[in-house]
Amino acid sequence: MMEQVIDVLSWILLTSGGIFVLIGGVGALRLPNFYTRTHAASVTDTMATFLVLGGIMLQAGLSIATIKLVAILVFLLLTGPTASYALANAALLSGMKPETEAKSSDKGHTK
Protein backbone atom coordinates (compact mmCIF):
# COMPACT_ATOMS: atom_id res chain seq x y z
CA MET A 1 0.00 0.00 0.00
CA MET A 2 2.66 2.48 1.13
CA GLU A 3 4.83 1.54 -1.83
CA GLN A 4 2.01 2.27 -4.23
CA VAL A 5 1.39 5.69 -2.70
CA ILE A 6 5.08 6.55 -3.05
CA ASP A 7 5.09 5.22 -6.60
CA VAL A 8 2.10 7.34 -7.60
CA LEU A 9 3.56 10.40 -5.89
CA SER A 10 6.90 9.95 -7.61
CA TRP A 11 5.23 9.57 -11.01
CA ILE A 12 3.25 12.74 -10.41
CA LEU A 13 6.49 14.58 -9.63
CA LEU A 14 8.29 13.11 -12.65
CA THR A 15 5.44 13.94 -15.02
CA SER A 16 5.04 17.51 -13.80
CA GLY A 17 8.82 17.88 -14.04
CA GLY A 18 8.60 16.81 -17.66
CA ILE A 19 5.83 19.33 -18.24
CA PHE A 20 8.03 22.10 -16.83
CA VAL A 21 10.91 21.07 -19.11
CA LEU A 22 8.44 21.38 -21.99
CA ILE A 23 7.29 24.80 -20.75
CA GLY A 24 10.91 25.95 -20.60
CA GLY A 25 11.37 24.80 -24.19
CA VAL A 26 8.19 26.49 -25.35
CA GLY A 27 9.30 29.67 -23.61
CA ALA A 28 12.73 29.56 -25.25
CA LEU A 29 10.99 29.40 -28.63
CA ARG A 30 8.24 31.92 -27.97
CA LEU A 31 10.19 34.69 -26.26
CA PRO A 32 11.58 37.23 -28.68
CA ASN A 33 15.29 37.77 -27.91
CA PHE A 34 18.35 36.46 -26.14
CA TYR A 35 17.92 37.99 -22.69
CA THR A 36 14.27 37.06 -22.38
CA ARG A 37 15.03 33.52 -23.50
CA THR A 38 17.44 33.03 -20.60
CA HIS A 39 14.43 33.51 -18.30
CA ALA A 40 12.66 30.59 -19.94
CA ALA A 41 15.77 28.46 -19.57
CA SER A 42 15.82 29.08 -15.83
CA VAL A 43 12.36 27.50 -15.50
CA THR A 44 13.92 24.27 -16.75
CA ASP A 45 16.93 24.87 -14.50
CA THR A 46 14.98 25.19 -11.26
CA MET A 47 11.40 23.90 -11.20
CA ALA A 48 11.96 20.96 -13.55
CA THR A 49 15.12 19.98 -11.67
CA PHE A 50 13.33 20.02 -8.33
CA LEU A 51 10.43 17.93 -9.61
CA VAL A 52 12.36 15.35 -11.63
CA LEU A 53 15.03 14.81 -8.96
CA GLY A 54 12.34 14.74 -6.27
CA GLY A 55 10.55 12.01 -8.20
CA ILE A 56 13.74 9.97 -8.59
CA MET A 57 14.50 10.42 -4.87
CA LEU A 58 11.13 8.92 -3.98
CA GLN A 59 11.95 5.96 -6.24
CA ALA A 60 15.37 5.52 -4.63
CA GLY A 61 14.05 5.64 -1.07
CA LEU A 62 16.32 6.07 1.94
CA SER A 63 19.59 4.88 0.47
CA ILE A 64 23.02 6.13 -0.51
CA ALA A 65 21.60 6.89 -3.97
CA THR A 66 19.36 9.57 -2.44
CA ILE A 67 22.38 11.29 -0.91
CA LYS A 68 23.99 11.33 -4.34
CA LEU A 69 20.81 12.76 -5.85
CA VAL A 70 20.81 15.54 -3.24
CA ALA A 71 24.41 16.25 -4.19
CA ILE A 72 23.44 16.40 -7.88
CA LEU A 73 20.63 18.82 -7.01
CA VAL A 74 22.98 21.08 -5.03
CA PHE A 75 25.59 21.09 -7.79
CA LEU A 76 23.00 21.83 -10.48
CA LEU A 77 21.62 24.72 -8.43
CA LEU A 78 25.12 26.12 -7.84
CA THR A 79 26.44 25.78 -11.39
CA GLY A 80 23.24 26.59 -13.32
CA PRO A 81 23.11 30.29 -12.46
CA THR A 82 26.88 30.58 -12.88
CA ALA A 83 26.54 29.33 -16.45
CA SER A 84 23.55 31.64 -17.08
CA TYR A 85 25.57 34.58 -15.77
CA ALA A 86 28.57 33.67 -17.93
CA LEU A 87 26.31 33.49 -20.99
CA ALA A 88 24.43 36.73 -20.27
CA ASN A 89 27.60 38.60 -19.31
CA ALA A 90 29.40 37.42 -22.46
CA ALA A 91 26.45 38.67 -24.53
CA LEU A 92 26.54 42.00 -22.71
CA LEU A 93 30.31 42.42 -23.11
CA SER A 94 30.16 41.57 -26.81
CA GLY A 95 27.85 44.54 -27.24
CA MET A 96 24.34 43.11 -27.17
CA LYS A 97 22.16 45.74 -25.57
CA PRO A 98 19.29 44.46 -23.45
CA GLU A 99 16.29 46.11 -25.05
CA THR A 100 13.56 47.42 -22.81
CA GLU A 101 11.17 46.89 -25.69
CA ALA A 102 10.99 43.35 -27.00
CA LYS A 103 12.02 42.98 -30.60
CA SER A 104 12.09 39.90 -32.73
CA SER A 105 14.89 40.68 -35.18
CA ASP A 106 17.89 39.24 -33.34
CA LYS A 107 17.16 35.56 -33.46
CA GLY A 108 20.60 34.90 -34.89
CA HIS A 109 22.33 35.81 -31.61
CA THR A 110 20.76 33.15 -29.48
CA LYS A 111 23.44 30.51 -29.91
Add this chain to the structure above:
Amino acid sequence: MQENQRASKPNIRVILIWLVILAAVWLLWSGLYKPLVIGLGAASCLLTVLVAHRIGFFNESTSIHVLPRMPRYWFQLFIDIIKSNIDVTRIILDPKLPISPTEVEIEAAPKGPIGQAILGNSITLSPGTVTIDVFEGRLRIHCLTKEGAEELIACDINQRTAELTEK
Protein backbone atom coordinates in the same frame (compact mmCIF):
# COMPACT_ATOMS: atom_id res chain seq x y z
CA MET B 1 43.33 30.60 17.66
CA GLN B 2 42.47 33.74 15.78
CA GLU B 3 39.26 32.77 14.10
CA ASN B 4 37.43 36.05 14.66
CA GLN B 5 39.66 38.45 12.86
CA ARG B 6 40.04 38.75 9.13
CA ALA B 7 43.52 37.36 9.38
CA SER B 8 45.57 36.80 6.31
CA LYS B 9 47.03 33.75 8.02
CA PRO B 10 45.02 30.60 7.39
CA ASN B 11 43.39 29.14 10.40
CA ILE B 12 44.23 25.56 11.35
CA ARG B 13 40.78 24.96 12.83
CA VAL B 14 38.98 25.99 9.65
CA ILE B 15 41.24 23.75 7.58
CA LEU B 16 40.50 20.81 9.88
CA ILE B 17 36.74 21.42 9.69
CA TRP B 18 36.90 21.46 5.90
CA LEU B 19 38.94 18.25 5.95
CA VAL B 20 36.25 16.56 8.07
CA ILE B 21 33.48 17.84 5.75
CA LEU B 22 35.33 16.60 2.68
CA ALA B 23 35.98 13.21 4.25
CA ALA B 24 32.32 12.81 5.26
CA VAL B 25 31.13 13.80 1.78
CA TRP B 26 33.60 11.43 0.17
CA LEU B 27 32.55 8.50 2.38
CA LEU B 28 28.86 9.13 1.69
CA TRP B 29 29.33 9.32 -2.04
CA SER B 30 31.65 6.38 -2.50
CA GLY B 31 29.86 3.69 -0.50
CA LEU B 32 32.89 1.43 -0.91
CA TYR B 33 34.89 0.87 2.25
CA LYS B 34 37.98 -1.05 1.10
CA PRO B 35 41.42 0.05 2.28
CA LEU B 36 42.63 1.00 -1.20
CA VAL B 37 39.55 3.10 -1.98
CA ILE B 38 39.64 4.79 1.42
CA GLY B 39 43.33 5.52 0.94
CA LEU B 40 42.61 7.14 -2.43
CA GLY B 41 39.80 9.13 -0.81
CA ALA B 42 42.07 10.39 1.97
CA ALA B 43 44.67 11.37 -0.62
CA SER B 44 42.12 13.30 -2.69
CA CYS B 45 40.76 15.09 0.40
CA LEU B 46 44.28 16.19 1.35
CA LEU B 47 45.01 17.26 -2.22
CA THR B 48 41.78 19.29 -2.34
CA VAL B 49 42.66 21.09 0.89
CA LEU B 50 46.17 21.76 -0.41
CA VAL B 51 44.90 23.22 -3.68
CA ALA B 52 42.24 25.26 -1.85
CA HIS B 53 44.94 26.60 0.46
CA ARG B 54 47.13 27.58 -2.47
CA ILE B 55 44.37 29.58 -4.16
CA GLY B 56 43.78 31.41 -0.86
CA PHE B 57 40.42 29.87 -0.01
CA PHE B 58 41.11 29.73 3.72
CA ASN B 59 42.03 33.42 3.88
CA GLU B 60 38.40 34.37 3.34
CA SER B 61 36.76 35.02 6.67
CA THR B 62 33.31 34.09 5.34
CA SER B 63 33.79 30.45 4.68
CA ILE B 64 32.81 28.28 7.60
CA HIS B 65 30.44 30.20 9.89
CA VAL B 66 28.04 30.64 6.97
CA LEU B 67 27.26 26.93 6.73
CA PRO B 68 24.79 26.62 9.66
CA ARG B 69 22.74 29.52 8.25
CA MET B 70 22.52 28.00 4.78
CA PRO B 71 19.42 25.76 5.29
CA ARG B 72 17.20 28.67 6.30
CA TYR B 73 18.45 30.82 3.39
CA TRP B 74 17.93 27.96 0.97
CA PHE B 75 14.41 27.37 2.23
CA GLN B 76 13.43 31.02 1.73
CA LEU B 77 15.07 30.99 -1.69
CA PHE B 78 13.19 27.80 -2.56
CA ILE B 79 9.84 29.49 -1.77
CA ASP B 80 10.86 32.50 -3.92
CA ILE B 81 11.88 30.22 -6.78
CA ILE B 82 8.55 28.35 -6.73
CA LYS B 83 6.61 31.63 -6.73
CA SER B 84 8.52 33.19 -9.61
CA ASN B 85 8.37 29.91 -11.55
CA ILE B 86 4.59 30.06 -11.45
CA ASP B 87 4.67 33.69 -12.62
CA VAL B 88 7.03 32.98 -15.53
CA THR B 89 5.10 29.85 -16.53
CA ARG B 90 1.91 31.91 -16.70
CA ILE B 91 3.62 34.49 -18.91
CA ILE B 92 5.05 31.85 -21.26
CA LEU B 93 1.73 30.05 -21.66
CA ASP B 94 -0.28 33.25 -22.07
CA PRO B 95 -1.23 33.60 -25.77
CA LYS B 96 -0.56 37.35 -25.62
CA LEU B 97 2.94 36.89 -24.13
CA PRO B 98 2.71 39.87 -21.73
CA ILE B 99 6.39 40.64 -21.29
CA SER B 100 7.89 44.05 -20.59
CA PRO B 101 11.68 43.55 -20.37
CA THR B 102 13.17 45.90 -17.82
CA GLU B 103 16.68 46.49 -16.57
CA VAL B 104 17.39 47.49 -12.99
CA GLU B 105 20.59 48.25 -11.16
CA ILE B 106 20.81 47.60 -7.44
CA GLU B 107 23.48 48.26 -4.84
CA ALA B 108 24.60 44.94 -3.35
CA ALA B 109 24.13 44.91 0.43
CA PRO B 110 26.81 42.24 1.00
CA LYS B 111 30.26 43.79 0.61
CA GLY B 112 32.42 40.70 0.32
CA PRO B 113 32.99 38.91 -2.99
CA ILE B 114 31.38 35.67 -1.75
CA GLY B 115 28.25 37.48 -0.58
CA GLN B 116 27.93 39.27 -3.91
CA ALA B 117 28.39 36.03 -5.82
CA ILE B 118 25.69 34.35 -3.70
CA LEU B 119 23.36 37.32 -4.23
CA GLY B 120 23.91 37.36 -7.99
CA ASN B 121 23.39 33.62 -8.28
CA SER B 122 20.26 33.71 -6.11
CA ILE B 123 18.77 36.40 -8.34
CA THR B 124 19.67 34.46 -11.48
CA LEU B 125 18.25 31.28 -10.00
CA SER B 126 14.73 32.66 -9.66
CA PRO B 127 13.15 32.74 -13.12
CA GLY B 128 12.23 36.16 -14.44
CA THR B 129 15.41 37.84 -13.21
CA VAL B 130 18.94 37.34 -14.52
CA THR B 131 22.06 39.08 -13.25
CA ILE B 132 23.94 40.25 -16.32
CA ASP B 133 26.77 42.23 -14.75
CA VAL B 134 28.43 42.76 -11.39
CA PHE B 135 30.75 45.75 -11.16
CA GLU B 136 32.06 47.50 -8.03
CA GLY B 137 29.27 46.28 -5.81
CA ARG B 138 26.48 47.13 -8.25
CA LEU B 139 24.39 44.44 -9.87
CA ARG B 140 22.79 44.93 -13.28
CA ILE B 141 19.69 42.76 -13.52
CA HIS B 142 17.52 41.99 -16.50
CA CYS B 143 13.87 41.32 -15.63
CA LEU B 144 11.22 39.73 -17.79
CA THR B 145 8.45 42.07 -16.64
CA LYS B 146 8.13 45.46 -14.96
CA GLU B 147 6.25 43.81 -12.09
CA GLY B 148 9.10 41.37 -11.63
CA ALA B 149 11.55 44.26 -11.38
CA GLU B 150 9.40 45.99 -8.77
CA GLU B 151 9.07 42.76 -6.80
CA LEU B 152 12.82 42.26 -6.88
CA ILE B 153 13.45 45.74 -5.49
CA ALA B 154 10.73 45.32 -2.87
CA CYS B 155 11.77 41.85 -1.70
CA ASP B 156 14.47 41.42 0.89
CA ILE B 157 16.84 39.02 -0.89
CA ASN B 158 19.56 41.68 -0.78
CA GLN B 159 19.25 42.06 3.00
CA ARG B 160 18.95 38.31 3.54
CA THR B 161 22.17 37.63 1.67
CA ALA B 162 23.94 40.35 3.63
CA GLU B 163 22.75 38.76 6.88
CA LEU B 164 23.90 35.36 5.64
CA THR B 165 27.49 36.34 4.97
CA GLU B 166 28.36 39.53 6.81
CA LYS B 167 27.94 38.84 10.51
